[in-house]
Amino acid sequence: MKRGPFTDLEIQVTEKIKEEFEKFKYRMLSKSRKKIFAGSGKINFYSCIYEYFMYAEDIETAHLKACLKCPDVTGELYRIYLKYEYLNYHRMAEIEELLDVLQREQEEQKQGGQVKFHEEDYD
Numbered sequence: 001m002k003r004g005p006f007t008d009l010e011i012q013v014t015e016k017i018k019e020e021f022e023k024f025k026y027r028m029l030s031k032s033r034k035k036i037f038a039g040s041g042k043i044n045f046y047s048c049i050y051e052y053f054m055y056a057e058d059i060e061t062a063h064l065k066a067c068l069k070c071p072d073v074t075g076e077l078y079r080i081y082l083k084y085e086y087l088n089y090h091r092m093a094e095i096e097e098l099l100d101v102l103q104r105e106q107e108e109q110k111q112g113g114q115v116k117f118h119e120e121d122y123d
Contacts, residue, residue: 009064016067017053020074021046045081045089049074052095063099066106077102 006014024046028036036043053059067073080101081087087101088094 009061009068010059013059013064013067013073014053016073017050020072021050024074042078045078046074048089049077049095052092056092056095060096060099062103063096066099066103069106070102080105 028039028043031039070076077089077095077098080098081089084101087098089098
């Protein structure tokens, strides 16, 4: 069951996440059974991120704003998850930690460091 009501900012981010998730599902389902099976970890990651944004209460405004800055939020979170060994995504608190890192990287990027993401690198 969805929680509600959403703020305007939450609506923008959840719509973005829904769209990304649908595109991801379409791309995954167009692959062979072997590749789908090999991508099961990524499928689980995308599903957990999707569920977080649909069901979490009181998502920090800073996290929502950081998400809106990303052309592909879930893909960027997946890149961060792969980059930092200590991160996980199965619990809400772990996803919040991923969002903290996303926000921190964006702040560092603003100050001069650049983080580049190409989803093809993580398929």
